[in-house]
Amino acid sequence: MSTTIELNNTAYKGSISVKTNLFIDGKWVDPAKPDTIDVVNPATGKKIATVSVGDKADVNLAVKAAQKAYKTSWGLKTPGWTRGKLLLKLADLLERDQDQFAALESLNAGKPFHVAKAADVAGSIRCIRYFGGWADKIHGSTIETTEQRLAYTRHEPFGVVGQIIPWNFPLLMLSWKVGPALATGNCIVLKPSEMTPLSALKFCELVEEAGFPPGVVNIITGYGLTVGVAIAEHMEISKVAFTGSTLVGRKVLEASARTNLKVVTLELGGKSPSIIFDDCNLEQTIKWVLQAMYGNMGQSCVAGSRVFVQEGIYDEFIAKFTPAVKALSQATGDPFHPDTQHGPQASQVQFDRIMGYINAGKEAGATVHLGGDRHGTEGFFIQPTIFTDVTMDMKIVKEEIFGPVAAILKFKTEEEVIALANDTVYGLSAYVYSDNTARSHRVAHAIESGSVFVNLAQYTDAAVPFGGYKSSGIGREHGEYALETYTQVKGVHINLGMII
Ligand SMILES: NC(=O)C1=CN([C@@H]2O[C@H](COP(=O)(O)OP(=O)(O)OC[C@H]3O[C@@H](n4cnc5c(N)ncnc54)[C@H](O)[C@@H]3O)[C@@H](O)[C@H]2O)C=CC1
Numbered sequence: 001m002s003t004t005i006e007l008n009n010t011a012y013k014g015s016i017s018v019k020t021n022l023f024i025d026g027k028w029v030d031p032a033k034p035d036t037i038d039v040v041n042p043a044t045g046k047k048i049a050t051v052s053v054g055d056k057a058d059v060n061l062a063v064k065a066a067q068k069a070y071k072t073s074w075g076l077k078t079p080g081w082t083r084g085k086l087l088l089k090l091a092d093l094l095e096r097d098q099d100q101f102a103a104l105e106s107l108n109a110g111k112p113f114h115v116a117k118a119a120d121v122a123g124s125i126r127c128i129r130y131f132g133g134w135a136d137k138i139h140g141s142t143i144e145t146t147e148q149r150l151a152y153t154r155h156e157p158f159g160v161v162g163q164i165i166p167w168n169f170p171l172l173m174l175s176w177k178v179g180p181a182l183a184t185g186n187c188i189v190l191k192p193s194e195m196t197p198l199s200a201l202k203f204c205e206l207v208e209e210a211g212f213p214p215g216v217v218n219i220i221t222g223y224g225l226t227v228g229v230a231i232a233e234h235m236e237i238s239k240v241a242f243t244g245s246t247l248v249g250r251k252v253l254e255a256s257a258r259t260n261l262k263v264v265t266l267e268l269g270g271k272s273p274s275i276i277f278d279d280c281n282l283e284q285t286i287k288w289v290l291q292a293m294y295g296n297m298g299q300s301c302v303a304g305s306r307v308f309v310q311e312g313i314y315d316e317f318i319a320k321f322t323p324a325v326k327a328l329s330q331a332t333g334d335p336f337h338p339d340t341q342h343g344p345q346a347s348q349v350q351f352d353r354i355m356g357y358i359n360a361g362k363e364a365g366a367t368v369h370l371g372g373d374r375h376g377t378e379g380f381f382i383q384p385t386i387f388t389d390v391t392m393d394m395k396i397v398k399e400e401i402f403g404p405v406a407a408i409l410k411f412k413t414e415e416e417v418i419a420l421a422n423d424t425v426y427g428l429s430a431y432v433y434s435d436n437t438a439r440s441h442r443v444a445h446a447i448e449s450g451s452v453f454v455n456l457a458q459y460t461d462a463a464v465p466f467g468g469y470k471s472s473g474i475g476r477e478h479g480e481y482a483l484e485t486y487t488q489v490k491g492v493h494i495n496l497g498m499i500i
Pocket residue numbers: 164165166167168191192193194222223224225227228229232243244245246248249251252267268269300301353400401402
């Protein structure tokens with residue numbers, strides 16, 4: 001099964017073919033129980049394609065294929081340099097086809113094409129290349145015990161790992177998962193979001209072309225309650241990596257406890273603070289705050305959605321931030337138009353959820369300073385929105401909205417803002433804006449979150465660990481830390497002549 005998508009706009013002209021069934025054991029197969037889902041363009045609300053959806057039986061087949069590959073042609077059977085070579089080839093192929101992938105992300109997830117290309121696709125290439133470089137550098141160490149013994153460690157793969165990813169960065173989240181898992185020698189059964197499967201399916205074609213042995217990468221499109229649950233509960237999957245809501249993250253952890261105690265890493269929600277001190281460079285800060293808040297239409301786990309502004313600069317900040325958000329509003333529209341900076345929300349469900357939060361903010365007595373409504377009449381567009389006159393107990397300040405909705409709060413002192421910023425169940429990211437170096441470090445250290453950006457926004461890098469404190473997650477992606485989460489350590493003890 002396949003579909004051909006024809007595009008004819010300034011950003012992309014041409015056709016893109018996508019195979020639309022399941023990728024198991026290096027083959028394109030139909031699901032055991034025939035079923036499909038329509039994939040929608042969020043800019044229009046119209047269908048783009050129909051893809052297969054799998055079920056538990058397909059997950060079982062994929063796990064079997066992955067186990068076989070692990071024992072025969074991957075894992076400890078394949079030297080790191082071979083795995084690395086294949087990953088580097090995969091990164092090159094992705095780079096070759098970067099426009100196609102950017103077009104698919106734009107069409108299926110509503111991202112402005114130029115952003116999809118510069119951020120999502122470029123970040124994916126960088127991530128796969130980065131982990132390709134690690135594949136032959138994974139090693140244990142020797143440990144001194146006594147003269148009669150030798151002890152050393154091995155960092156061994158888990159075997160088959162399950163990966164469940166969301167719709168906000170379909171290709172990027174796939175790369176964050178696939179890169180370290182393959183570099184460390186694991187085989188994969190991955191489920192993309194049912195809403196945004198196209199780039200993951202296209203990616204499988206590159207996996208084939210790069211020459212990965214069959215069964216090393218298996219991708220099953222489908223729903224969370226069927227394919228996702230089957231992965232989370234599978235007795236032969238030894239590790240699951242999940243990105244998505246805190247609600248489902250808990251279920252994945254519970255499934256592990258109920259079944260085989262598989263290792264679970266979770267990358268979940270956030271309600272990150274942007275902290276703007278009187279002594280910041282305001283022109284620069286406005287740009288970063290805008291990006292941290294409205295980047296990817298606010299559908300980012302690291303969105304800086306609680307904007308704390310120190311009282312001395314509050315009025316000036318509002319006066320300068322407002323026109324910047326208005327300009328973003330005016331650049332809202334067709335994701336393929338070169339001037340577009342802000343696209344639609346990814347789905348009707350997310351649109352409704354965000355509008356629900358906006359209404360809750362209005363009902364709670366917050367002031368809609370800007371936006372607060374849908375944009376246009378077609379698709380799932382929401383105006384970039386600013387709420388002022390908010391209090392810490394309001395739902396729009398406490399809960400992750402995952403949309404273009406900022407809550408702006410005023411603070412007096414450094415001590416006060418640290419307490420306010422930490423007053424959340426989440427701890428994924430934080431942004432600090434100040435030209436006082438000592439203060440920036442002090443606040444960065446005091447904030448309870450896995451990442452802190454100083455005078456910068458949302459710049460994750462494949463080499464730097466990423467993950468959450470508190471309810472934002474368990475484990476780290478990226479960097480050398482990601483290798484740890486995809487390997488288990490074995491201690492080997494050798495007798496060098498000790499006779500009892
Ligand atoms: N940390 C992040 O990057 C993300 C956070 N979210 C948060 O979650 C909220 C809800 O978005 P959803 O799409 O509903 O997130 P979700 O957590 O339901 O979906 C994420 C992935 O989990 C799968 N899934 C759903 N239920 C499952 C289950 N019981 N077992 C295993 N897998 C399951 C989905 O099919 C999808 O592939 C968003 O508004 C946002 O607040 C959503 C997406 C990404």
